[in-house]
Amino acid sequence: MPISLAIYWLILRKNRARLWFLLLFSYFFYFLADSRYILLLFGLSLLNYLIAGKRIYWIGIIVNLLSLTVFKFWGTSFGPLIEILNSLNIGLDPSSLGLAVPLGLSYYVFKYTSYLVDVNKKRYPACQDWVAFFTYGAFFAEISAGPISTFDKISQQLAKLPKRLSNEFALNGLLHLSIGIGKKVLLVENLSRMLRLDIYVAEGPENGLLNIWLLIFLQGLFLYLDFSSYSDIALGLGYLFGLNLPENFKSPYISKNPSQFWQRWHITLSNWFRVYVFSPLSRLLLSRLGSSWRFASQVIANLVTMTLVGLWHGLNIQFVLWGFFHGILLSLHVWSVQKHFRWVDTWIDQVATLAAIFAGWVFFFSTSFINLTFKLRSIFGYYGWGKINPVLADIPHDLYVPLLIMLPIVFSNYAEASSLVQLPFKSKAMVVLAGIVLATALLLLGNPGDFTYVQF
Amino acid sequence: MRQTRQLIPIIFIVFLGFLAVENFLTEFQASEISPFSNALISLLQNLAGIGLFLLLFWHIFKSHEPDTTYLKNPARTGWLSFFVISTICILTVIIVNPRGLYGIRIFPQLANALKQEKIQYFNNLDYDPELIILGSSRSLTIAPAYIKNSLGLSAYNFGFSGVRPSELSLLGDLIFADQKKELPHVILFEISPANITGTEGINFAEIPIEFLPYMSAQDAANLILDRYLELFNMHQFSEAVYVLQYIGGKPPQTYWEVQPDGYSRFFPPDTLSQALERQLKERQNKQPCDDFDPESDEVLQKFVSLSDEKNTSIIFYYSPVHPTFKQEYMDISPKYEWCKKIFFDLLNGIDNKSSSIFFVDLSDPATAQLAIDGSGFYDGFHITPANAEKLIDYLAPTIQLANQVAEANLCKSLARYSCI
Numbered sequence: 001m002p003i004s005l006a007i008y009w010l011i012l013r014k015n016r017a018r019l020w021f022l023l024l025f026s027y028f029f030y031f032l033a034d035s036r037y038i039l040l041l042f043g044l045s046l047l048n049y050l051i052a053g054k055r056i057y058w059i060g061i062i063v064n065l066l067s068l069t070v071f072k073f074w075g076t077s078f079g080p081l082i083e084i085l086n087s088l089n090i091g092l093d094p095s096s097l098g099l100a101v102p103l104g105l106s107y108y109v110f111k112y113t114s115y116l117v118d119v120n121k122k123r124y125p126a127c128q129d130w131v132a133f134f135t136y137g138a139f140f141a142e143i144s145a146g147p148i149s150t151f152d153k154i155s156q157q158l159a160k161l162p163k164r165l166s167n168e169f170a171l172n173g174l175l176h177l178s179i180g181i182g183k184k185v186l187l188v189e190n191l192s193r194m195l196r197l198d199i200y201v202a203e204g205p206e207n208g209l210l211n212i213w214l215l216i217f218l219q220g221l222f223l224y225l226d227f228s229s230y231s232d233i234a235l236g237l238g239y240l241f242g243l244n245l246p247e248n249f250k251s252p253y254i255s256k257n258p259s260q261f262w263q264r265w266h267i268t269l270s271n272w273f274r275v276y277v278f279s280p281l282s283r284l285l286l287s288r289l290g291s292s293w294r295f296a297s298q299v300i301a302n303l304v305t306m307t308l309v310g311l312w313h314g315l316n317i318q319f320v321l322w323g324f325f326h327g328i329l330l331s332l333h334v335w336s337v338q339k340h341f342r343w344v345d346t347w348i349d350q351v352a353t354l355a356a357i358f359a360g361w362v363f364f365f366s367t368s369f370i371n372l373t374f375k376l377r378s379i380f381g382y383y384g385w386g387k388i389n390p391v392l393a394d395i396p397h398d399l400y401v402p403l404l405i406m407l408p409i410v411f412s413n414y415a416e417a418s419s420l421v422q423l424p425f426k427s428k429a430m431v432v433l434a435g436i437v438l439a440t441a442l443l444l445l446g447n448p449g450d451f452t453y454v455q456f
Numbered sequence: 457m458r459q460t461r462q463l464i465p466i467i468f469i470v471f472l473g474f475l476a477v478e479n480f481l482t483e484f485q486a487s488e489i490s491p492f493s494n495a496l497i498s499l500l501q502n503l504a505g506i507g508l509f510l511l512l513f514w515h516i517f518k519s520h521e522p523d524t525t526y527l528k529n530p531a532r533t534g535w536l537s538f539f540v541i542s543t544i545c546i547l548t549v550i551i552v553n554p555r556g557l558y559g560i561r562i563f564p565q566l567a568n569a570l571k572q573e574k575i576q577y578f579n580n581l582d583y584d585p586e587l588i589i590l591g592s593s594r595s596l597t598i599a600p601a602y603i604k605n606s607l608g609l610s611a612y613n614f615g616f617s618g619v620r621p622s623e624l625s626l627l628g629d630l631i632f633a634d635q636k637k638e639l640p641h642v643i644l645f646e647i648s649p650a651n652i653t654g655t656e657g658i659n660f661a662e663i664p665i666e667f668l669p670y671m672s673a674q675d676a677a678n679l680i681l682d683r684y685l686e687l688f689n690m691h692q693f694s695e696a697v698y699v700l701q702y703i704g705g706k707p708p709q710t711y712w713e714v715q716p717d718g719y720s721r722f723f724p725p726d727t728l729s730q731a732l733e734r735q736l737k738e739r740q741n742k743q744p745c746d747d748f749d750p751e752s753d754e755v756l757q758k759f760v761s762l763s764d765e766k767n768t769s770i771i772f773y774y775s776p777v778h779p780t781f782k783q784e785y786m787d788i789s790p791k792y793e794w795c796k797k798i799f800f801d802l803l804n805g806i807d808n809k810s811s812s813i814f815f816v817d818l819s820d821p822a823t824a825q826l827a828i829d830g831s832g833f834y835d836g837f838h839i840t841p842a843n844a845e846k847l848i849d850y851l852a853p854t855i856q857l858a859n860q861v862a863e864a865n866l867c868k869s870l871a872r873y874s875c876i
Contacts, residue, residue: 167529167530167531167532168531170531170532170535171530171531171534174531174534174535174538175534178508178511179508179511179512182504182505182507182508182511183508185501186501186504186505186508187505187508190501397475397478397479397482398479398498398501398502400475400479401472401475401476401479401502401505401506402501402502402505404468404472404475405472405505405506405508405509408468408509408513409508409509409512412512412513414512414513414515415512419512420511420512420514423514423515427530428530428533430511430514430530431530431531431533431534431537432533432534432537433507433510433511433537434511434534434537434538435533435534435535435536435537435538435539435540435541436504436507436537436538436541437504437507437508437511438538439537439538439541439542439545440500440501440503440504440507440541440690441504441508442542442688443542443545443688443689443690443693444497444500444501444504444690445688
């Protein structure tokens with residue numbers, strides 16, 4: 001990375017050369033990460049580039065979504081279907097077809113689909129520069145796990161890359177990388193060690209309320225810190241290459257209601273679904289059903305959109321239920337607002353929202369339907385309080401500090417690098433500290449676990 | 457109000473700092489590199505965590521109004537601090553060179569330097585060894601001089617402390633590739649389930665650079681890349697900090713000293729009972745045979761085919777284990793029972809197939825009438841030179857038979873007149 005930055009800023013002077021460098025570097029990165037599917041990335045980029053703005057643009061949308069379905073869903077999530085087919089003696093093993101999930105497929109497919117729709121709706125013109133378009137799809141900082149940027153925002157920047165790395169971008173890059181890598185190495189890796197202690201070990205009555213709530217609490221923290229640290233790193237790398245990528249998180253666990261949660265959690269994905277699914281669908285329902293059905297239209301649109309959000313993570317009953325559950329939460333919120341309940345947006349709402357969101361992680365992290373059933377029973381106290389798992393007595397002492405630190409970080413307004421970047425003045429001590437944290441975290445990096453959201 | 461707002465986080469940070477230092481002092485035992493290194497890493501990790509917390513909550517401690525300490529170019533200062541810290545760590549790793557991965561030798565080094573020394577001694581031998589000892593640190597105390605005196609065979613001890621299966625394979629290439637030397641008749645191979653493991657997660661950095669000519673292009677590239685990445689490794693840095701105390705030729709508390717015939721003297725840090733207690737404690741959360749993979753027997757297969765091609769006999773032996781260690785760590789593990797059976801079946805199968813391959817189980821010290829007090833064992837699995845001599849005495853008939861078989865096979869292949 002330091003070598004590529006040096007080439008980018010010191011050797012390459014022309015915008016075109018830098019654009020080519022970004023493209024080649026991104027494809028090289030993709031080749032190293034997942035060489036099998038580099039042609040898929042190239043092919044979809046070419047198709048979407050050629051077809052945008054034409055009458056047959058919908059073919060591009062179908063191919064995009066079909067490739068997502070075939071590669072992602074077939075390779076990972078048709079487990080139950082495979083089991084049924086196997087039970088009928090129709091042997092079908094997806095692994096024998098060699099279909100694994102291509103790296104970043106769901107991210108670049110969503111980018112290209114939004115591009116086709118936007119161009120068709122004349123929100124911006126079709127791209128005339130294939131190098132910029134291919135770079136948009138394959139940009140190395142975004143490709144693994146987002147953020148899902150829109151073409152108009154990125155293309156404007158790619159067309160006019162800064163001539164030199166500005167102080168502002170260099171500092172934003174440092175702060176984002178420092179906090180992103182710091183969160184991953186110093187907090188997430190330790191949380192992962194804690195989760196490996198197997199707090200909830202068996203599907204049985206020995207797991208009461210205490211163990212299951214502790215488990216989902218830790219899993220919720222893990223997912224957020226892991227994913228937001230990736231986003232911080234992506235943004236930091238973007239800044240260092242002169243690009244301003246969209247924020248993906250905004251301290252979601254302090255949301256006062258489910259609607260606010262989705263404005264703070266995986267922001268670019270929820271924006272995508274809001275613009276390309278929820279809004280058109282609710283408009284369609286309203287026009288068909290009439291304004292007297294406004295609330296029903298909104299509920300249906302919420303349920304459909306959120307179920308699709310769940311499906312985006314994998315065609316798996318747990319993800320579908322998770323999405324549907326969030327659809328219900330959003331609909332309940334809409335209903336509460338309509339009824340002008342006094343507790344809307346108060347601390348009661350905030351606590352209830354937080355509890356519901358954490359409870360929802362049960363769907364997300366369940367390994368099977370049976371596992372989910374046991375966990376849901378535990379969560380509602382079916383097995384009583386239960387006993388705290390004795391493994392908790394053996395928590396390594398070096399985990400105390402990371403576990404204590406992550407609580408105020410997660411449940412405050414200051415969990416993201418963006419909150420630090422927005423501070424109007426930066427003192428010497430602060431930036432020196434950022435440099436020290438980044439250097440130490442990089443030295444401690446070792447072999448970190450994969451980022452969870454890369455698999456989606 | 458502002459002061460109260462700052463007071464709570466300050467108390468919290470002081471408390472976190474106390475926890476970090478307390479944890480360091482609890483784990484810290486300067487007598488050995490591993491506990492020191494782990495304790496230092498967790499201290500640095502915790503302090504960096506506190507740093508991250510401070511950074512994210514900076515707004516609490518600083519006013520939002522500019523004052524004289526605010527910077528015109530904060531990016532330069534921040535990146536400078538990053539480069540200074542990184543450079544200090546990298547230079548410390550290079551200069552102290554705790555694992556002997558780089559060229560400079562001011563401080564005593566760990567296992568890797570021993571490996572390099574042994575390769576250099578082997579390449580400079582003024583005799584062609586008839587017997588070569590291979591294996592891990594468990595084989596290091598077998599003295600070639602004793603083998604020469606008692607059996608009349610010239611020998612070289614090519615045991616590597618912390619040997620990896622890939623290194624054993626490369627040692628095979630090195631030993632049999634040297635055309636200037638007469639090939640060995642017998643290989644005395646200390647083997648354990650640890651040699652039957654997959655290559656996943658292998659750290660190529662620890663493989664001596666002298667093996668480069670025998671490596672595939674991919675592995676050679678991995679070796680160079682892993683050595684580069686080790687520069688940015690906190691383990692290297694923390695071990696370097698430990699080794700810093702040995703500047704000026706002062707020997708470390710625990711080390712191996714290699715002699716030109718490969719024999720190594722061990723200077724242990726503690727008595728046998730202390731060592732046993734320490735090893736059992738270190739393995740509280742580990743199971744024996746953790747990395748054992750019966751499918752990954754490439755090393756065995758390689759040496760079996762080398763034995764066939766080069767007319768060399770191989771005696772595989774399972775090194776003695778102290779009874780206390782065996783009872784309290786290995787025998788209580790169901791995983792060990794599983795891997796032991798597969799391992800023994802594998803070795804016995806090879807032994808039965810070929811007349812030039814032998815397998816001897818010496819895991820029970822009573823088999824070779826070894827001493828089990830401090831005169832015979834340094835710890836749970838390292839035997840003293842005295843026990844190593846008894847081990848050779850016990851193996852003597854097998855070694856002689858293996859030597860005769862090798863010579864007979866060599867005669868057959870060369871059809872020499874003098875062999876009759």
